[in-house]
Every structure is written in structure tokens, then in C-alpha cells.
Amino acid sequence: MAVPSAMAFPRMNRRRFVQGLVSSAAATWAGSGLLAQSGGERPAPAQGATVLNPRGRVPVSLIIDDSTCLVNLNRFAMPQFNDTFAGANPVYQRDWRDWPVEIPDAFVREFGEWAATNSVKGKYSIVPYPACVGRLDRGLPGWSQAELRDSLEVVRKVMLPNWDIHPEMITHTRVIDLSTGQPFADTSPRFMENWEWTTGRSVDEIAQYLGYALRILRDVGLPCEGITTPGGFGNRALPQLSQASLEAVRDVFHAEVPHYFRHVIDEGTDSVAPRVENAQGLGGTDPRCVVSLIACTGDWTGGWDNTEPVGADRFITADGQAGRLVEVIQRSEPALLLAHWTGVYWNGQKRGLHIFQEVVRRMHQRFDHLHWMKLSELARYAAARELTLIRADDSRVQLQAPFACPEFTLRIPRRSGSAPTLVGAEHRELREVNRPLDLGPNSWHQDAANLTVCFSLPRGTSELRWG
Numbered sequence: 204m205a206v207p208s209a210m211a212f213p214r215m216n217r218r219r220f221v222q223g224l225v226s227s228a229a230a231t232w233a234g235s236g237l238l239a240q241s242g243g244e245r246p247a248p249a250q251g252a253t254v255l256n257p258r259g260r261v262p263v264s265l266i267i268d269d270s271t272c273l274v275n276l277n278r279f280a281m282p283q284f285n286d287t288f289a290g291a292n293p294v295y296q297r298d299w300r301d302w303p304v305e306i307p308d309a310f311v312r313e314f315g316e317w318a319a320t321n322s323v324k325g326k327y328s329i330v331p332y333p334a335c336v337g338r339l340d341r342g343l344p345g346w347s348q349a350e351l352r353d354s355l356e357v358v359r360k361v362m363l364p365n366w367d368i369h370p371e372m373i374t375h376t377r378v379i380d381l382s383t384g385q386p387f388a389d390t391s392p393r394f395m396e397n398w399e400w401t402t403g404r405s406v407d408e409i410a411q412y413l414g415y416a417l418r419i420l421r422d423v424g425l426p427c428e429g430i431t432t433p434g435g436f437g438n439r440a441l442p443q444l445s446q447a448s449l450e451a452v453r454d455v456f457h458a459e460v461p462h463y464f465r466h467v468i469d470e471g472t473d474s475v476a477p478r479v480e481n482a483q484g485l486g487g488t489d490p491r492c493v494v495s496l497i498a499c500t501g502d503w504t505g506g507w508d509n510t511e512p513v514g515a516d517r518f519i520t521a522d523g524q525a526g527r528l529v530e531v532i533q534r535s536e537p538a539l540l541l542a543h544w545t546g547v548y549w550n551g552q553k554r555g556l557h558i559f560q561e562v563v564r565r566m567h568q569r570f571d572h573l574h575w576m577k578l579s580e581l582a583r584y585a586a587a588r589e590l591t592l593i594r595a596d597d598s599r600v601q602l603q604a605p606f607a608c609p610e611f612t613l614r615i616p617r618r619s620g621s622a623p624t625l626v627g628a629e630h631r632e633l634r635e636v637n638r639p640l641d642l643g644p645n646s647w648h649q650d651a652a653n654l655t656v657c658f659s660l661p662r663g664t665s666e667l668r669w670g
């Protein structure tokens with residue numbers, strides 16, 4: 204994601220390009236335009252109840268792109284990008300020869316342990332055949348098989364518990380011929396993952412390509428519920444990308460709620476809430492949808508190419524009063540931060556990591572109602588929020604849910620009577636808490652006007668009852 208999209212359209216800088224893209228996606232979401240990603244089916248609007256954020260908090264998540272095992276991806280990608288544009292863009296002529304070939308596992312551990320200590324969760328890419336250096340399921344020339352095995356084990360042990368793993372396509376550079384496993388001979392933008400390959404391709408062709416990437420990760424023991432697009436992948440095939448993500452992730456991993464990361468909206472007032480797309484079969488035994496997660500920041504930590512970082516203030520200022528994260532959190536939308544692993548490590552100077560450490564410290568100092576979540580958790584919550592049929596009257600709330608969802612949180616007008624009980628496959632008493640901030644699984648809180656209930660929403664039919 205968010206790599207040098209600008210190159211395909213040299214007159215636009217990256218910001219304007221991304222903005223243009225996102226505006227068009229937002230517009231098509233509203234129902235206009237030829238590239239509309241269909242939202243698909245929706246239930247009738249909720250009656251007598253409002254779905255809140257999980258636990259009434261604001262979800263936050265960290266998106267790491269361009270990571271993989273051992274290989275410093277962009278050290279190898281940059282000369283390939285330079286070839287594609289025949290040396291016409293100085294962006295691809297930085298000092299890549301001086302960059303280390305490896306981002307060591309010790310750094311993965313350091314990052315993962317810092318994140319775990321601070322409750323930080325998110326998405327971590329594992330590019331399966333990074334910059335054509337080698338395949339994670341076969342071997343990385345330059346490293347021993349034991350080193351590759353150990354590196355995969357670090358990802359499984361340190362990262363998997365708190366991070367979704369995504370393929371960022373197969374190589375993030377050259378397009379692979381799926382019949383041979385080798386790159387196509389053509390190195391023009393038509394055969395680079397970052398640029399034009401998806402233009403004009405069908406859902407099936409794109410889904411097969413995604414499936415190939417996902418299978419490599421499956422074969423090395425890394426489960427996935429979503430994918431990340433490299434650079435401009437899918438730019439001119441947005442509806443096909445959405446449907447292909449749904450099909451490929453379901454096919455390879457049987458994920459109930461597949462998701463993908465493609466879009467960045469790093470300024471302005473357009474919504475950055477997840478978009479639930481291509482929903483169908485909501486009343487049946489095989490409901491389907493796919494969720495598009497949207498980052499709300501640019502990479503202000505050192506980029507894909509070790510550039511001078513914009514720094515922490517752009518995310519949140521030292522006094523906690525301004526910055527993009529503050530804007531988004533104050534409007535109660537999920538705030539998804541973006542960075543590239545190359546710049547997080549920054550040639551061993553760890554400049555991106557240090558910025559994130561400061562950003563997270565400031566976030567936690569300013570806000571007490573944040574809820575760190577993985578992208579798959581955000582996707583499931585968005586699907587349940589959009590697609591559950593909800594009818595409330597004086598004595599009960601009836602729910603028909605195509606997908607189960609932990610920490611499902613509803614607000615209804617205050618009512619007299621005893622504590623609510625969840626009646627689904629089993630009865631569950633809910634406990635009252637004194638402060639909204641104490642809302643957790645299977646609890647409720649009331650103030651003068653409203654009652655807020657947080658519970659594990661079962662798939663299918665269930666009810667909240669009083670008395």
C-alpha cells in the first residue's frame with residue numbers, strides 16, 4: 204500500500220493522487236460512478252437501538268506495510284522500480300546500495316514486545332516472495348533454511364497474537380506468471396504489481412493471483428483473514444479487487460469476514476470508517492461480505508524509502524490537542540495509523556519505531572477510551588454493525604446476526620426493571636458497571652437517559668430481555 208503510486212501519473216504528487224482515488228471511492232460508495240464497489244445487501248435500519256463502537260470506545264490500529272521475513276524489501280525493490288521507469292524518476296535512485304539487505308529478527312522482537320507491552324495491535328505484512336529475492340516456502344538466497352525457519356517462528360510467536368498477517372501480493376515488485384512461478388519477462392508497469400497489471404483484469408484473474416500469495420503464507424503456517432495491496436495494485440479495478448479479496452481469502456483460509464487494506468484518507472473530513480462491501484445471503488446459511496479498512500494517516504515515520512520522517516506531531520502534538528489522530532478520534536471513527544517497515548527500521552536507526560513510541564505515549568496520555576484492535580477484529584465488528592437486523596421494543600431487543608461478534612455494543616433508551624439477560628443458544632446474565640469506561644464483555648451501564656449493553660453477539664437469532 205501507499206508506495207510510489209505517483210510514478211504512474213508523474214504530474215500528480217502522491218498525496219493528491221491518493222486523495223483523488225479515495226474521493227472517487229467515497230463517491231462511488233455513495234452510489235455514483237462506474238467504478239462503484241457495491242455495498243450489497245443491507246437489513247432494514249435498526250429500530251429503537253443504536254450500535255456503538257465496541258465497548259463504547261474508539262478503535263485504533265497500526266498498519267505496517269512492506270514487512271516480510273529478513274529481507275529489507277525496498278532495498279531490493281527500488282532498483283526494480285527504477286528499471287520499470289527507465290531511470291526517469293529520481294525517487295527510485297536513492298542510495299539503496301547503502302541500505303542493509305536484512306531487517307533482523309531482533310528488531311521484529313523489539314517491535315513486537317514494545318507493541319504487546321503497550322496493547323498496540325494491528326496488521327503486519329508478510330510479502331511471500333519479497334522483491335523476487337526468494338520464496339518463504341522454498342528458501343531465501345542469502346540466508347540459511349534454519350534462519351528462515353527461525354524468522355517465521357518469530358512472526359508466529361511474537362506477532363501473530365496481536366497482529367493480522369497479510370500478504371502484500373506475491374513480490375511487491377514483478378508480476379509472477381502463476382503457471383511457472385517465475386516473473387514475466389516484461390518489466391513495464393503492465394507487469395509490475397504496483398502499477399497497471401490489474402487494469403482490465405477479471406475478478407477471477409485477480410482472485411487467482413491473490414490466492415497464490417495467500418497459499419504461500421498458508422504453507423508456512425501464517426493464517427490470514429485479509430490482504431494488503433502493494434502501491435497502485437487495483438487502482439483501476441476497485442470493484443474487481445473487492446470481490447476478488449472476498450473470494451480468495453474465503454477460498455484459501457475459509458475466513459468468515461475477509462478484509463482488505465487499499466485506501467488512505469490522511470486529511471479532511473471524509474469518513475475513514477470501514478466499508479462493508481458485496482454483502483449477500485444475509486438471511487441464509489452462507490452469508491458473505493468483505494470489509495475495506497481505511498488508514499487515516501500518511502506514513503509520517505520514514506516511508507518506504509528511508510526519507511526524513513514528518514514526525515510525531517502530525518499524528519498528535521505534544522500537548523495532545525491537535526494532529527490527524529486527534530481529529531479522527533474526536534469524531535469517534537476508528538483511527539488506523541500507517542507505516543512502512545523499511546522506515547520503521549530506518550537502516551538500523553529505528554526512526555519510525557521511535558516516532559511510534561512517542562505517538563502511542565501521547566495517545567495514551569491524552570485519551571482514556573481507546574481500544575486497540577486487529578484489522579480482522581475491526582472488520583468483523585463493522586460487518587456485525589452494518590448487517591445485523593435489530594428491533595427493540597419495551598421489553599426486549601431482537602437480533603438476527605449473520606456473523607457473531609465479541610464486544611457488540613448497543614445503546615437503547617433507559618427502561619425500568621431488572622438487569623438485561625442475553626437469550627441465544629444459552630442464557631447469559633449481564634453485570635452492571637458504574638462507569639461507561641468499565642464496559643467489557645457481558646456488561647451494561649445506565650445513565651439518566653440511556654442504557655448501554657456490551658455482549659458477545661451470537662450468530663443467528665438472539666434476544667436481550669429484561670425482567
Ligand SMILES: [Zn+2]
Pocket residue numbers: 204205206268269371375432433434
Ligand atoms: Zn507496500
